[in-house]
Every structure is written in C-alpha cells, then in structure tokens.
Amino acid sequence: xxxxxxxxxxxxxxxxxxxxxxxxxxxxxxxxxxxxxxxxxxxxxxxxxxxxxxxxxxxxxxxxxxxxxxxxxxxxxxxxxxxxxxxxxxxxxxxxxxxxxxxxxxxxxxxxxxxxxxxxxxxxxxxxxxxx
Numbered sequence: 142x143x144x145x146x147x148x149x150x151x152x153x154x155x156x157x158x159x160x161x162x163x164x165x166x167x168x169x170x171x172x173x174x175x176x177x178x179x180x181x182x183x184x185x186x187x188x189x190x191x192x193x194x195x196x197x198x199x200x201x202x203x204x205x206x207x208x209x210x211x212x213x214x215x216x217x218x219x220x221x222x223x224x225x226x227x228x229x230x231x232x233x234x235x236x237x238x239x240x241x242x243x244x245x246x247x248x249x250x251x252x253x254x255x256x257x258x259x260x261x262x263x264x265x266x267x268x269x270x271x272x273x
Contacts, residue, residue: 166228173224180216184209204262211254219248 187209196202225231234241 169227170224173220173228177216177220180220181213184213184216188213201262201265204258204265208255208258208262211251211258215248215251215255219252222248 188206190196191202191206191209197206222233225233234244
C-alpha cells in the first residue's frame with residue numbers, strides 16, 4: 142500500500158473525529174439553551190402560581206415556592222457554567238483549589254435544595270393527615 146493511502150485514511154479519520162467533536166459541541170449548546178429557556182420559564186410560572194394570595198396561606202405551597210425559587214437559581218447558574226465549561230472551554234472552577242471546592246459544594250447544595258423542599262412538603266402533608 143502506498144503512503145498516500147495511509148494519509149487519506151488518517152485524514153478521513155481525523156475529519157470524522159472533528160465532525161463528532163463539532164456535533165457534540167452543537168448538541169450541548171442546543172441542550173443548554175433549551176434547558177435554560179424552559180427551566181427559566183417553568184420556574185417563573187411556578188413562582189407566579191405559588192405567590193397567589195389563595196395559595197400563600199397554605200404551608201405546603203410555601204415549600205413549593207421555595208423549591209421553584211431555588212430551582213430558578215440552579216438553572217440560572219448551573220446551565221451557563223456547563224455551557225462555558227464544555228463549549229467555550231472556560232472553566233471557572235480552575236482558579237484555585239479552594240475556590241473549586243467551595244463552588245462545587247455550593248452548586249451541589251443548591252441542586253439538592255429543590256428536592257428537599259418537595260420532601261418537606263410531602264412530610265407536611267403527611268403530618269397534617271395524621272390522626273395524632
């Protein structure tokens with residue numbers, strides 16, 4: 142086999158690898174913008190619903206309101222950070238080791254909060270339904 146056949150094969154493989162990398166970046170961009178748009182609109186609508194005067198007197202709706210508010214914070218911070226990190230190769234966590242640990246801890250804490258508020262709402266409903 143001649144050396145030009147090897148160059149053609151490696152060039153074809155390199156083109157395929159670059160196409161896969163580009164499609165991965167494009168998919169992440171579309172996914173992040175979609176998640177940001179739908180997440181922001183969904184959480185804002187939830188906040189609008191749970192701030193109605195008729196629902197605000199219910200303690201369970203306050204948990205859902207808190208869940209929507211923290212969910213909005215998560216969407217507005219985690220999604221842009223993911224976009225910066227994977228698409229534009231800007232890693233805000235690389236500035237220092239301490240800063241990285243603090244940011245990761247805070248981000249994971251905020252990601253868990255909406256779920257915990259829903260668990261608290263369920264516990265509130267359970268306690269209200271209890272005979273004792």
